[in-house]
Amino acid sequence: MSETHETDSRLVAGLWQVVAAHGWPGLSMRRVAEASGVPAAEIRRRCPSPCALLALHARVADQQVLEGVVPGMALDSNTPRDRVFDVLMRRVDALQPHRAGILRLVEDLKRDPLLALPLLAGMPRSMAWMLEAAGLSAGGLAGLLRAQGLAAVWLATIRAWREDATADLGPTMAALDRALDRAEQVARSLRLEPEDSVRD
Numbered sequence: 001m002s003e004t005h006e007t008d009s010r011l012v013a014g015l016w017q018v019v020a021a022h023g024w025p026g027l028s029m030r031r032v033a034e035a036s037g038v039p040a041a042e043i044r045r046r047c048p049s050p051c052a053l054l055a056l057h058a059r060v061a062d063q064q065v066l067e068g069v070v071p072g073m074a075l076d077s078n079t080p081r082d083r084v085f086d087v088l089m090r091r092v093d094a095l096q097p098h099r100a101g102i103l104r105l106v107e108d109l110k111r112d113p114l115l116a117l118p119l120l121a122g123m124p125r126s127m128a129w130m131l132e133a134a135g136l137s138a139g140g141l142a143g144l145l146r147a148q149g150l151a152a153v154w155l156a157t158i159r160a161w162r163e164d165a166t167a168d169l170g171p172t173m174a175a176l177d178r179a180l181d182r183a184e185q186v187a188r189s190l191r192l193e194p195e196d197s198v199r200d
Contacts, residue, residue, distance in 0.1 A: 081184065085176060149187065150183070
């Protein structure tokens with residue numbers, strides 16, 4: 001792991017430790033520095049605002065998924081749906097270590113709905129990368145529509161994950177399966193079925 005990657009991971013872990021303990025209103029860069037062990041000056045250089053820390057978390061989660069992708073990802077033997085399912089569950093796995101902080105943030109969102117704006121702003125970009133990780137094109141208008149559809153699937157999955165206290169995440173996987181069913185129906189109606197998968 002590179003030094004930059006390690007520092008980013010420490011910052012993300014520190015962010016969620018602070019949010020779990022103090023909520024979003026109690027988040028401060030001093031507390032993040034103490035929790036992460038990253039000097040405040042370095043945090044200022046990398047993430048000059050709390051919202052920048054949220055954006056960093058999204059990038060780190062994307063990176064974790066992408067690093068687990070095997071080139072080609074068995075495009076011939078796995079269906080696009082199987083690959084998307086695998087990619088999104090690996091993104092859920094990336095959230096698991098930070099569950100307490102993320103759940104606390106969700107509670108804070110109920111009191112501060114505007115906080116959702118920076119979270120939603122980066123979602124299309126992350127979902128485009130998830131499509132690429134699954135071997136599907138994210139380019140052009142069709143790719144944009146696929147990314148928006150995948151964002152809806154992801155949000156439905158996260159709603160289930162919030163309530164899922166099981167070790168095997170069975171309810172989360174079932175919710176993802178149902179959301180993919182709905183997305184496939186919409187894709188067929190819009191003729192966005194992924195016949196143009198990306199091959200290495």
